[in-house]
Amino acid sequence: MTNANIATIESLDHDGQGVAHVEGKTLFIEGALPGERVEYLSYRRKPSFEKASVTRILRASFQRVTPRCRHFGICGGCSMQHLDELAQTAVKQRVLEDALWHIARLRPETVFPVVQGPAWGYRYRARLSVRLVRKKGGVLVGFHERRSSYVADMDSCAVLPPKISALLPHLRNLVGSLSIPDRLPQIELAIGEDAAGRLQYALVLRILEPLTLEDEAKLRSFADIHEVVFYLQPGGSVDTVALFHPLDAAPLAYRLPEFEVTHRFRPTDFTQVNHGINRILVRRAMALLEPAAGERIADMFCGLGNFTLPIARSGASVVGIEGSKALVERARENAVANGLAMNTEFAVANLFEATPERLAALGRFDKMLIDPPREGAAELVKAIGAQSAQGVEAPWRIVYVSCNPATLARDAAMLAHECGYRLRGAGIANMFPQTSHVESIALFER
Structure with missing residues (x-):
């Protein structure tokens, strides 16, 4: 198929893909919105349906907006940044x-x-993948690319809290400076708050080999400078997660003030994002x-x-x-x-x-x-x-x-x-x- 294939989008499916019908076949087109007329390129074909992505918008929806994140479309973390926020909720209700x-x-x-x-900076839990990709200049830290196991080359994220978004390039440099840059596959983020409502930022490093003394010194310095708390997970089980630095860090917690309730939790416990x-x-x-x-x-x-x-x-x-x-x-x-x-x-x-x-x-x-x-x-x-x-x-x-x-x-x-x-x-x-x-x-x- 070439870019000359054209479709008119009828609706959105539960994954936020545009739905169209061409010659009796259902098309699911990433990046397309209802009412739009688009050119598309298929990447998966089956007898009754095709998966495709937009190559050009011929007639745009009035609900289309400019994505806030420059990584949108490559990073697989978001799928609807191109759709007005009120329209997003209407789609989900439908x-x-x-x-x-x-x-x-x-x-x-x-x-x-x-x-x-809030529609941005809300994500207080995240599992970030880490990969050493020398041809891309070193370590990548972020979400997976769309439809791929590759890690997106990202230096910011609009749905992560601003502090963590700004920290992504520094985390890339930190992991790249360690003795095991290819043996640290994951960083798990968990954010809580203290009694005064100040945010607590916890980062769990999954390590497949022991750190050196120099590595440990770098982590302590990073945590102190950026005011985060590091935990280490040396084994596959969450039972191996242990506080690393600072050792006097307060337990993570979130509050429900209306009910006068405070929930303490560990960084790998399930809590709402x-x-x-x-x-x-x-x-x-x-x-x-x-x-x-x-x-x-x-x-x-x-x-x-x-x-x-x-x-x-x-x-x-x-x-x-x-x-x-x-x-x-x-x-x-x-x-x-x-x-x-x-x-x-x-x-x-x-x-x-x-x-x-x-x-x-x-x-x-x-x-x-x-x-x-x-x-x-x-x-x-x-x-x-x-x-x-x-x-x-x-x-x-x-x-x-x-x-x-x-x-x-x-x-x-x-x-x-x-x-x-x-x-x-x-x-x-x-x-x-x-x-x-x-x-x-x-x-x-x-």
Whole structure:
């Protein structure tokens, strides 16, 4: 195919690609927006579809904007910087509603207002790849190139906090100066805040060989100059992560001031990428759940207690269930530190293997919050349905927080068509602006 191939874009798919149809074949065209007429070049062809990228825009959409980051289009970290921010949220809301209808044959009774916040500099967690590429002048630090395992040659990033964006060239120089520039494949970023609200910047260096004394001195100097904290991870497991410098660094934490809750966490623990959106999302979840004293509430896939502790602050009795023993330990510690140990209970359980019997063993719940990973909560929902079929009283209200519209829709179908729940409302939280990632929240009631 040549650049003479022309298509008119009809819509965007769930990955932010323009969708068109030419001669009976579906085209997915990167960089194209609805309403645009573009020239494109295919890079993957199948009998029923093609993957392509834009080579020239013949008629631009009024929603097209100039990408803020000069690495956009090469770096694979973002896919929607060329689309107006309000249009991005509209696209994501449509992706959610389409998934609910096409997969579950459901329409929410209410579409919730979009949970949104700053569109730039929001990314408080990131996993940066590191590669020594001599033909490009040395060490590269950043995200992978689009559709590639290569590391993008980037010296800034608009979705990382400004301090970290500005630090990328310095990190490249630092790693390049070490004795093991080709044996340090990853830097993991985790940002917290202290009691005064000042940001804490932690960088976990994955090292495949020991550092020399000179290397260690360079890291200490770098940390002191740039006011960051280094951790080292010499093994494949996160259990090998240890604080390196400064040794008196305060533990990482994030706060939910509205609920007077502070969560301490370790740099490799799962926390939400966007702390600002997380605060609003927790507020929305609490407003929908309406926890009250005297109620017994389950927080499924509770992690380190992101929703558990705000629920407990209401006076309700909360049981947090999580598959990671380390996160459950952290959740218990956070409950104690926040004075909420009396009305919280935590247990380690693999909710991907939930059964009616295991669910029944936890006791009766008035309400439930479910916040699963991308795989969703199919077995848990099946267990709820089986209990209902057996005449066991199921939670009358469920708030479901999702990071994958497809698995939310699958689980919503079971809740609505097999378990007797109504989909009272659903909406998105723009947790990852400039990307096609869709975070959402839904309310179900029996």
